[in-house]
Amino acid sequence: GAVVSQHPSRVICKSGTSVKIECRSLDFQATTMFWYRQFPKQSLMLMATSNEGSKATYEQGVEKDKFLINHASLTLSTLTVTSAHPEDSSFYICCGTDQETQYFGPGTRLLVL
Amino acid sequence: TQLLEQSPQFLSIQEGENLTVYCNSSSVFSSLQWYRQEPGEGPVLLVTVVTGGEVKKLKRLTFQFGDARKDSSLHITAAQPGDTGLYLCGDYGGATNKLIFGTGTLLAVQP
Numbered sequence: 001g002a003v004v005s006q007h008p009s010r011v012i013c014k015s016g017t018s019v020k021i022e023c024r025s026l027d028f029q030a031t032t033m034f035w036y037r038q039f040p041k042q043s044l045m046l047m048a049t050s051n052e053g054s055k056a057t058y059e060q061g062v063e064k065d066k067f068l069i070n071h072a073s074l075t076l077s078t079l080t081v082t083s084a085h086p087e088d089s090s091f092y093i094c095c096g097t098d099q100e101t102q103y104f105g106p107g108t109r110l111l112v113l
Numbered sequence: 114t115q116l117l118e119q120s121p122q123f124l125s126i127q128e129g130e131n132l133t134v135y136c137n138s139s140s141v142f143s144s145l146q147w148y149r150q151e152p153g154e155g156p157v158l159l160v161t162v163v164t165g166g167e168v169k170k171l172k173r174l175t176f177q178f179g180d181a182r183k184d185s186s187l188h189i190t191a192a193q194p195g196d197t198g199l200y201l202c203g204d205y206g207g208a209t210n211k212l213i214f215g216t217g218t219l220l221a222v223q224p
Contacts (some may be wrong), residue, residue, distance in 0.1 A: 002156075034212055043119075043201055043217035044156070049210070060114070093155050095212060097210065102146075102212055104155030 002028045004096050006105035013084055014113055021079045022066075023094035028103070029074035030096030035043045035067075038091040050077055084112040115140045117215035118204055125221040126192055130196035134187045134218045139154075141182045143206040148214075150199040159187075192222045 003026040023033060032051050036044040048064075050056035050071035053063050058064045068080040077096070081088055089112045094105040121171040125199055126132055136145075142164050148156035160169050165182040168175065173196075175188040202215040 032210065036214075041199075041219055043199075046211060046213050095155075097200045097212070102158070104157075104183075106155050107153065109153070 002026070002098075002101070002103045004017050004030075004094065004105040006092075006094060006102045006108050008108060009106065010109045010111075012111045012113065014060055015085055018080055018082045019084055019110060021081075021092055023077045023079070023096070023105050025075045025096040025103065027069075028098050030041070030077070030103075031074065031099055032097045033069075033071050033077040034095040034097070034102075035077075036068060036093045036095065038093060044093060047079075081110065084110070086112045088112050092112075114167045115213060117204065117213065118216040119200075119202060119218050121218060122216065123219050123221075125223065127195060127221055127224050129191055130222075132189050132192060132220070134189075134200050135183045135210070136187075136215050138172065138204065142178075142185075142204050144204065145178055145182075145185050146203040146205055146212075147176055147185070147187055148201040148203060150201060151197075156199075162180055192220075194222045194224045196220060197222050 035047045038044050047062045048056040048058045050069050052074050058070040070078045071077040072082045093107045116119040118137045120135045146161050147159045160176050164177045166180045167178045173190045177186045200218045205212040
């Protein structure tokens, strides 16, 4: 089946630094990429939806200048958490879709000290 | 904004028991999906249902979709420790072309 990879799987950073998370679709073209954030024992909260080659659409309450999303190709999307703070510590998951099926990445655990 | 409410929020049962998880939407589903997620991993799709009144079975799991396409249930028969995880209902597509999730049900099956 189709596979989505995320890198890094875990990252620890200092407060105020920026962190980039990569999401790659390995054997399909992800025309749309969803980015989610998940806190412990809670559901996935949609942060933004991005279509290849266009600007991401952010959900209400998600700061677009803080969470920069780039979807420059059909196989790569990135999420950059800028000026990270401890409250940004979370599990970030991407999901690529070819409009028929959705494929989730394994997630990235971010800890901001 | 569509809201997907799941109940119960937490469920702890003994191996061999049956259970039912519910999902209610504030608006009609475009394409209802059920997922299971284990800690530290991405969700895994269990089933997709689109037709109101539809019932689908996946081994010990039975999924029902309400006639009005605004509610769904997931029934697990003879639960096993391997069923432990976070169960999520989701809605994909429609005018918004998004995949959003319900509030989740955290299931623990004790051996």
